[in-house]
Amino acid sequence: MPSPSDTISKVSFGVFEADLQTGELWKAGRRVKLQSQPFRVLTCLIERAGEVVSRDELQQRVWGPDTVVDFDHSIGTAINKIRDALGDTADNPRFVETLAKRGYRFIAPVAIRTAALETSTSGEGYVSDSVDVHVVPGVPTTGDAESTSTHQDLPVRGSALAPPKSGVWVAAACLAALLAGIGGFFAGSRRTGPLPRIERLTRTDWIAPGTPATESLPASATDGLRIFIPVISGGRSVLAQVDVRTGEVQKLPLPSEISSPTLGDLSPDGSTLLLRNHLSPESEQPLWTFSTGGGTALRLANVIAHDATWMPDGKRVLYAAGNRLFISRLEDGVSTPFATLPGRAFWLRWSPDGQILRFTLMDPVDHTLGLWETSRDGRSLRPILSNWTKPSSECCGIWTGDGKYFVFQSDRGGSSDLWRLDGKQIVNPARVTNGPLSFAGPVTSRIGHQIYFQGVETQSLLQRYDAGRREFVPAPGFLSDANRIEYSRDRQWVTWTDLQGRQWRAKSDGTELIQVTPDSLQVFHAHWSPDGKKLALMAREPGKAWQIYTVAADGGTLEQPLHENRNAADPSWSDDGQSIVFGRIPDIMGKEDGPRALQILDLRTHKQTQLPGSEGLFSPRWSPDGRYIAAISLDQRRLLLFDVATRSWRTLADTTAADPVWASDSKAIFFHASSADMQPIYRASISDGRLEQIANLSDFSGGDTEDYFFCGLTIDNVPIVRSRTGTGNLYSVNLDSQ
CATH class of the missing domain: 1.10.10.10 (Winged helix-like DNA-binding domain superfamily/Winged helix DNA-binding domain)
Known part of the structure; x- marks a missing residue:
C-alpha cells in the first residue's frame, strides 16, 4: 500500500x-x-x-x-x-x-x-x-x-x-x-461487480459515426488482426483498417465505384468485404465484394440492396431489399426469397452455429429501431426486447465467436450504450457501458470476448464565411449551439434549431432569447412566416413520423395543420403567409410507400393541392417574393425551379445539391454540393442560372475540419456552417474483465 x-x-x-x-x-x-x-x-x-x-x-x-x-x-x-x-x-x-x-x-x-x-x-x-x-x-x-x-x-x-x-x-x-x-x-450496492474497464484503441478522432436517421448504421468488422471501419476524410466517409494491437489507422484504396463505402460484413474466412456506395442517395444500391488484400471490386450480379451479410458457408450472400430478405448464390447470381419483414432490415448477423439470424428492423414511418431474429429457414420470425424501451431504440447486435454473448446498442435519453444478452436468451440484458460518450457499433473479436466499438463525441464549431479573408471565422457566440438558422424577413429576429433538436428564437443581437418548442419535440428545421409572427416547423415526437407544425414566434401552443400517418417535410411559406408548400422525405430518411410530390396546403381551408410536375422532388423552398419554388430531385442530382406564374419547371443546377436557402432579395439561391469533392457551397443566379462557388472545404483555417454542414445565411446573405473537428474513436472492452 x-x-x-x-x-x-x-x-x-x-x-x-x-x-x-x-x-x-x-x-x-x-x-x-x-x-x-x-x-x-x-x-x-x-x-x-x-x-x-x-x-x-x-x-x-x-x-x-x-x-x-x-x-x-x-x-x-x-x-x-x-x-x-x-x-x-x-x-x-x-x-x-x-x-x-x-x-x-x-x-x-x-x-x-x-x-x-x-x-x-x-x-x-x-x-x-x-x-x-x-x-x-x-x-x-x-x-x-x-x-x-x-x-x-x-x-x-x-x-x-x-x-x-x-x-x-x-x-x-x-x-x-x-x-x-x-x-x-x-x-x-445492488450491483454484483464493477463494469469492465474500457480502453481507447485509436486516436484519430475521425471514426465515422452512423446516422440511423439516414439509414446509416456504424458497421465494422474484424478478421482478428484488423478492424475494418469507415473514417471521415476530406468531407466523405472512406474505409480504413485499424491494427488491433497498436490502434494504427490506414486508409484502404478502393476503386471509384465505391470510393465512399458503407460496410455490410466480412466473409467468414476474413478475406472479403461486402460494400455499398455511401455517396449514392438511393436507398437500394448495388453490392460489391472487395478483397481485404486489395485489388479490384466485383459487383454482385442482379443484386440491389440496402444491406447485406455473408451466409455462414461463405458461398452465398443474404441481402435486404425493401421489406424482404433474399439469398444470392455467388457462383451464378441466382437469388431466392428468404423472408418477408414488417420493416427494413439492417445489420444482419448470424449466430456462430448458423441457426439464428438477428438483425435491426427500422420502421420508416415512426423511425424506431428494434432487434429481431429468425431461424435459419426464415420462418420463425419474432422481435426480441420489444417492450424494453419506448419508443424502441435497440440495434446493431453482434455475437461473440463462441456464441456466449450477444452485444447490442440501445439509445436512452439521447445517448447510446452497449448491453449484452447471454447466448440465445432474450431476457435480462446486462449493461456493458454507461457513458459519458455514446458507445455504438460493436464488433467482436473472433476468439474470446473482446469487444470493439465506437465512442462518439462530435466536436463542431459554428462559423460564417468571411469573403475578405476567404475563410470561415467564428459566428456570434449566442448561436454557438445552432444547427439550422434563419433570419426573419425584416432581419430583426433569428430562429435556430440547436444540436439537441430544440427550437429557439431571439433578437438578431441575441437578446430576448426564448425556447419555442418543448424538449419532447425533435425539430429538424423551421422557417419564418413573412410577417415574422409565426414559425413553420418540420418536427416529430419520439416514435412518430415527421410532421408539420406552426407555432407563434414567441412560443405557445403548437398547431398541426396536417394529420397524416406518413412523413411530411420542409414546410415553406407563401409570400402572403396563407399557404405552405411541403414535400416528403428522401429514401435515406425512411423509404416509405405512397407517391412523393410537393403539396400546397391552404392554411385557411386545410385543402391540399399537388404542385404540377413535382413528382420525384423534395425539399421545397418558396422564394421571399413568392415568384418561385425551388426543389431538389430525390436523387439529389438536380436543383429545379418552379415559376408560379407560368406553372413551369426548369433545371437551375445540374449537380449534387442539398439544403437550398434563398437570398433575402430572391435573386439567388444558395445550396451545398455536399456529395461533391471539397463540398462546395454555390450561389445560383435566378436570372441566368449562373453558378458561383462561394466556399468549400479548403476555406477552413487550422486544418482540423474534415467536413461541414450548411446551416443557413447571415443577415448579409453570407453562408453559416457548422464544421466538424472530431467525431470519436474506437474503444475496446473485455467482457471477461468484470
Whole structure:
C-alpha cells in the first residue's frame, strides 16, 4: 500500500480524470475548463461518491463558516458549471444527481489511481495503462440494477495549479476520505461487480459515426488482426483498417465505384468485404465484394440492396431489399426469397452455429429501431426486447465467436450504450457501458470476448464565411449551439434549431432569447412566416413520423395543420403567409410507400393541392417574393425551379445539391454540393442560372475540419456552417474483465 507521500490523488470516472491535487479535469486526454470553486465542489462530491452531500456541508467545505455569500446561488452555479463540464444534465444525470431539499450525490463509478501510474507506459494507440486501480460504483439508475458508468484510465498531464507544499497531504486526505466515504455504499450496492474497464484503441478522432436517421448504421468488422471501419476524410466517409494491437489507422484504396463505402460484413474466412456506395442517395444500391488484400471490386450480379451479410458457408450472400430478405448464390447470381419483414432490415448477423439470424428492423414511418431474429429457414420470425424501451431504440447486435454473448446498442435519453444478452436468451440484458460518450457499433473479436466499438463525441464549431479573408471565422457566440438558422424577413429576429433538436428564437443581437418548442419535440428545421409572427416547423415526437407544425414566434401552443400517418417535410411559406408548400422525405430518411410530390396546403381551408410536375422532388423552398419554388430531385442530382406564374419547371443546377436557402432579395439561391469533392457551397443566379462557388472545404483555417454542414445565411446573405473537428474513436472492452 503506497504511503501518503507516494500517492497521487487522481481519480477516473467514465472518460474523465480529475487530479484532486492540481485542480485539473481531463476528458479523453483533453483538458476541460472548470473554475477552482466548482472543482472544489466536485472534489467534495467525489470524496463522498454514492452518498448525499447536503448544501450545508458544501457550504462549510468550500466557502467556510465566515464567508458571506449567497450560498444557494453560488452552489447552484457551481453545480451547473460542473454539469456543463461533464456534459451532464439534471433531468437525466450520469454524474451529479440532485435530491430535492437534501443535496447532491455523485452517482458514477470512481476509479482511484496511484503513483504507479506515473511510471507506467501504454502501447501506442491505447489510453489505458497497466496499473491497479480501485473501482468504486455509483448509484444504479432507477429500475436498472446494473446501471453505472464505465471506467476508463486516461493520460496523465502535469500542472501546478495547487500549492505544492500541501498538495500531497490534501491528496492523501482526499484519497482516504474517498475510500472511507464510499466503502459502506460499495458493500450495500445492488450491483454484483464493477463494469469492465474500457480502453481507447485509436486516436484519430475521425471514426465515422452512423446516422440511423439516414439509414446509416456504424458497421465494422474484424478478421482478428484488423478492424475494418469507415473514417471521415476530406468531407466523405472512406474505409480504413485499424491494427488491433497498436490502434494504427490506414486508409484502404478502393476503386471509384465505391470510393465512399458503407460496410455490410466480412466473409467468414476474413478475406472479403461486402460494400455499398455511401455517396449514392438511393436507398437500394448495388453490392460489391472487395478483397481485404486489395485489388479490384466485383459487383454482385442482379443484386440491389440496402444491406447485406455473408451466409455462414461463405458461398452465398443474404441481402435486404425493401421489406424482404433474399439469398444470392455467388457462383451464378441466382437469388431466392428468404423472408418477408414488417420493416427494413439492417445489420444482419448470424449466430456462430448458423441457426439464428438477428438483425435491426427500422420502421420508416415512426423511425424506431428494434432487434429481431429468425431461424435459419426464415420462418420463425419474432422481435426480441420489444417492450424494453419506448419508443424502441435497440440495434446493431453482434455475437461473440463462441456464441456466449450477444452485444447490442440501445439509445436512452439521447445517448447510446452497449448491453449484452447471454447466448440465445432474450431476457435480462446486462449493461456493458454507461457513458459519458455514446458507445455504438460493436464488433467482436473472433476468439474470446473482446469487444470493439465506437465512442462518439462530435466536436463542431459554428462559423460564417468571411469573403475578405476567404475563410470561415467564428459566428456570434449566442448561436454557438445552432444547427439550422434563419433570419426573419425584416432581419430583426433569428430562429435556430440547436444540436439537441430544440427550437429557439431571439433578437438578431441575441437578446430576448426564448425556447419555442418543448424538449419532447425533435425539430429538424423551421422557417419564418413573412410577417415574422409565426414559425413553420418540420418536427416529430419520439416514435412518430415527421410532421408539420406552426407555432407563434414567441412560443405557445403548437398547431398541426396536417394529420397524416406518413412523413411530411420542409414546410415553406407563401409570400402572403396563407399557404405552405411541403414535400416528403428522401429514401435515406425512411423509404416509405405512397407517391412523393410537393403539396400546397391552404392554411385557411386545410385543402391540399399537388404542385404540377413535382413528382420525384423534395425539399421545397418558396422564394421571399413568392415568384418561385425551388426543389431538389430525390436523387439529389438536380436543383429545379418552379415559376408560379407560368406553372413551369426548369433545371437551375445540374449537380449534387442539398439544403437550398434563398437570398433575402430572391435573386439567388444558395445550396451545398455536399456529395461533391471539397463540398462546395454555390450561389445560383435566378436570372441566368449562373453558378458561383462561394466556399468549400479548403476555406477552413487550422486544418482540423474534415467536413461541414450548411446551416443557413447571415443577415448579409453570407453562408453559416457548422464544421466538424472530431467525431470519436474506437474503444475496446473485455467482457471477461468484470
